[in-house]
Amino acid sequence: MKKFKFLSLFLVLALVLAACSNSNSSSGEGGDSGGSNDGGEGKLDIFSWWTGAGEEDGLNALIDLFKEKHPDVDVENAAVAGGAGTNAKAVLASRMQGDDPPATFQVHGGAELNEGWVAAGKMEPLNDLYEENGWNDKFPEDLIDMVSKDGDIYSVPVDIHRGNVLWYNTKVFEENGVEVPTTFDEFFAAADKLKAAGVTPLALGDKEPWTATQIFENVLLGQLGPDDYKKLFNGELSFTDPKVKESAEIFKKMLSYINEDHSSRNWQDASQLVANGEAAMNIMGDWAKGYFVNDLDLKVKEDFGWTETPGTDGMFMIITDTFGLPKGVSNPDDVKKFLTVLGSVEGQDVFNPLKGSIPARVDADKSKYDAYGQETMEDFKDASLAPSLAHGSAAAEGFLTKVNQAVNIFVTQQNVDQFIDSLDQASAELK
């Protein structure tokens, strides 16, 4: 009997111990994945949300290039699926807060980096890496500003996407005798003509509300110009400004030309409407080009064309993916090796043609890009840059979430005063 008692006690103790040691070892592993072996042998996990067709190919090509140059470093593609990185950002936030940062991670340049991870004190400055590689004059100054806070540079941009692009179906435009619009007046004239002909003038898929926010930010940019647009987000210009209200009125008018089932579609579904001629135009970042070309087999310029959104000629709504060095990784030298490849002409030219973006460097090899890419690279050199709000570059995620909510309500209710009110209230989030 006694034996049995001891046995059962022992069993319980064993269970408790097992539970404890289990949790110990798992937290130990957590530390490891950040790479606990120093001396270049720790695993280099590259965290991103690049799991879509072209972007995954680009990332893999980049990793292959890196392996070629540094065969001794163990690289892991730690991508998390999900459009616009919504799931990935949640995973990243919990890893960062648990002091288990990935070796390097994808982050949009601008507020998402500066007001997010840099402000939280989670990033290492990379000024020495820039100097070592002579990058300070290889990236445009405006771009370096977007990844810097208080004079320190915190990440390396790998690609550039343009947000202020109006895509159109060339056949629908020709059939209805519509000219490519460059101002809002021309846009609405064209839209009326198309609507009369029974074509949906503007395709929208706002199942995820950022697509509608993206139209609004482009209207804001067109009405305010890049300088005043940027002032909105540093508090110098109030959202109650008459020009903002005017923009909201224009946005509202644009919403009267959209497809009825917009809330059941995502941006790809909306692009499809343009591709098959049910709708004539679509306002979307230039990742839509990759979708048109790779997924829908359309030909650049032949099947679809593009122009800047109304009133934004010479402006560039910029979305840039960058990678930085988080604090607390134990293989910073390996990470820097990776960032060096990422920032090199070779690295940018292997990645961007596959992803369908343009390189962040100004000295990349143009011949590797298609007609759209070459034209955009040319524009990028001279255009004045404006950070995208819808993609977290203009303001912190907290503000963006509230703007998305206000936009979602506005698309249905179309109450301009209420919309301006909510934007103004949300702007209290901007420090």
Next chain:
Amino acid sequence: MDPVRSSVKETPSEIKMKTSKKKRVLTKDHMLAIGFLTPSLILIAVFVYGFIGWTGYVSVSNWNSLVPDFSFAGFENYVYLFQDFRFQADLRNTLFFTIMFILAVIVVGILLAIMLDQKIRQESLFRNIFFFPMALSFVVTGVVWQWLLNPSTGVNLFLSKIGLDSKWYTDTTIIPGVEWGKIEFGIPVALIAVVIAAVWQMTGFSVAMYLAGLRGIPEEVREAARMDGASEFQVYWKVILPLLRPITVSVVIIMAHISLKIFDLIYAMTGPGANYVTDVPGVYMYETTFRGNYYANGAAIAIIMLLSVAIFIVPYLISSRKGES
């Protein structure tokens, strides 16, 4: 520890032992029971109640950015939520979703169970057909029904031929749409599409429950009712249904806690919807916490959801405890 000991004490053999060996407080059975229960008690204490406590603590803090800030905010986060358009819409949606969902599951469940109970051929085949959707994940159901009820494809391709096409979950109408707080109060039409998908998935469960209930009612009871001259309808309405009441209580409790916490179906099928007509607290909590980094607001939503489920669960637990003793 106390509840464990006292519940162990209740068993008759324990009482006997106690009277025979008064000096040994901890018997072998005691030790065994405590030994086996302790690990799970500790785990539940930490990972369930500990984390509920932690969430409650976060919900009254100022942690609304990437940087944790545990300074005390009082009920600021709760006040903000109840004044927020989106959260008011969420409460409305949850209320009507729960009502429509539970009613439909009960009514359809009873009808199907009664039909299955008619000693039909191949009964087990039908039982399996009705029960099978339960085996699917809500995410799968959501994606399938998203396409079936898509206004530009799906069933509307047929319905439009007879002039009956609906906007389904893209409809922003609210019936009757009385102004209440910041929102229009009433039944959001778009929710009906979601209710259809949820009912399709969960009815199998209530069918199984009611079928078991029907089988538990002795044939003599029906016979007696028929002998007393009750029509077949009266047999069901006056005799069978009242006898099924305990089943209905269980179905309501189980369905209520599913519908109050629903996230995956909505997230996969419609998202928050235009003007938040299909948004629910779970979706809001996810977005505000992990996209907007409003951790304290998210925690406050979680606590409100917990309390709303507790309204159903706690009375059930109390009554079932009374039933036991």
